[in-house]
Amino acid sequence: MIRQIVAFVENKKGVIWQMTTILRENNIRICGFSTVDSPEFGIVRMIVNQPDAALSELSKAGFVVKECEVIAITMDAQEVQRDMEAVLQAVQDGNVNINYFYSSFGSSGEKPILILNAEEMDETEEMLCSQGFACLSSCG
Numbered sequence: 057m058i059r060q061i062v063a064f065v066e067n068k069k070g071v072i073w074q075m076t077t078i079l080r081e082n083n084i085r086i087c088g089f090s091t092v093d094s095p096e097f098g099i100v101r102m103i104v105n106q107p108d109a110a111l112s113e114l115s116k117a118g119f120v121v122k123e124c125e126v127i128a129i130t131m132d133a134q135e136v137q138r139d140m141e142a143v144l145q146a147v148q149d150g151n152v153n154i155n156y157f158y159s160s161f162g163s164s165g166e167k168p169i170l171i172l173n174a175e176e177m178d179e180t181e182e183m184l185c186s187q188g189f190a191c192l193s194s195c196g
Contacts, residue, residue, distance in 0.1 A: 058128040067097055078114060087169065089102045128171050143172075
């Protein structure tokens with residue numbers, strides 16, 4: 057599994073820019089990013105190369121942050137939909153409920169990553185890895 061940073065933020069202009077600027081200024085690379093919003097607040101989920109530093113810097117800036125583990129699987133850049141469907145089929149066949157998932161934005165030369173949170177995380181990761189999916193424990 058891989059560590060995910062989760063931030064609870066006000067739904068107002070400039071908040072995500074502020075977060076990403078803090079990370080960039082501290083040489084923390086974002087490998088995957090997802091947002092969910094409501095009228096008053098948002099949830100930002102991200103995979104970064106330095107989770108401890110991200111937690112520290114974002115906390116110092118006043119953000120409410122926590123971490124949790126998620127499953128991260130690399131995908132072929134040319135076959136993202138095929139690979140995503142294969143993972144989802146394996147999860148379906150394993151009778152696992154997915155709480156949420158999102159994909160990364162790979163940069164040049166990197167493979168995209170499918171990030172998911174499911175019930176029974178250890179069993180789900182073990183099942184996927186045993187079926188040949190490339191599970192990650194960090195994002196370079």
